[in-house]
Amino acid sequence: MTRIIMNGCCGRMGRVISDLVKNDKDAEIVAGVDIVYADMGYPVFTDINLCDVEADVIIDFSNPAGLENLLQFAEKKSIPVVLCSTGFSAEQLDYIREKSKTVAILKSANMSLGINAIIKLLKDASNVFVPAGYDVEIVEQHHNQKLDAPSGTAIALADAINEARNGEFTYVYDRSSVRQKRDKKELGISAVRAGNIPGTHEVFFAGPDELIEIKHIAYSRSIFGNGAINAAKYLADKKPGMYDMSDVIAAMV
Incomplete structure (x- = not known):
């Protein structure tokens, strides 16, 4: 069972993934993070640093503004991160590559x-x-x-x-x-x-x-949600480094 923290859980994709995971016997969302609180059926924290729930991987569908906070938390807790957010600056992309030396990060412009x-x-x-x-x-x-x-x-x-x-x-x-x-x-x-x-x-x-x-x-956002879930299952036990969806596909065939 892959235990997931859903960062951006109350947004559109966070809700899509939450619904998909309900029917997935191999995954569970154990906590969520969002600046706007909503009842999601699991603990929701307004700041990821307040999250004290043990997990195997983080799925991020939030905003580039929170990147530094997210990756510092992931590094501290040694939790791999699936980065699904887009719009990162050149400096943020450099930061992602630097943090991948100490924590596993999977980044893709499209999760399909x-x-x-x-x-x-x-x-x-x-x-x-x-x-x-x-x-x-x-x-x-x-x-x-x-x-x-x-x-x-x-x-x-x-x-x-x-x-x-x-x-x-x-x-x-x-x-x-x-x-x-x-x-x-x-x-x-x-x-x-x-x-x-x-x-x-x-x-x-x-x-x-x-x-x-x-x-x-x-035709629907579910294709991105399913891709993110597959990526999370793949990344959960990986060593530090940069990964992408080609690695996930290679592991599936």
């Missing part, structure tokens, strides 16, 4: 098993299609309430392709300011914000007389 399986596919696909002269474009769509554009997931998909190609691409988000043909070293990333469109990510490899499309649609 599907997205992370696609990331693996893209690395292989880019080494087939890019040398053959295919153009690469990413189009992501979300509802009209989403604040950031492009999405963190779109950037993660682009990064997977670019890393596989040793950083040869330049990301292009807007072509309206120039009038010229597309450069072969461009990786275009476009964002759509409208209505209640579910999170959709499409990657195109476009070559002569051929189009390969890899697409993912998120």
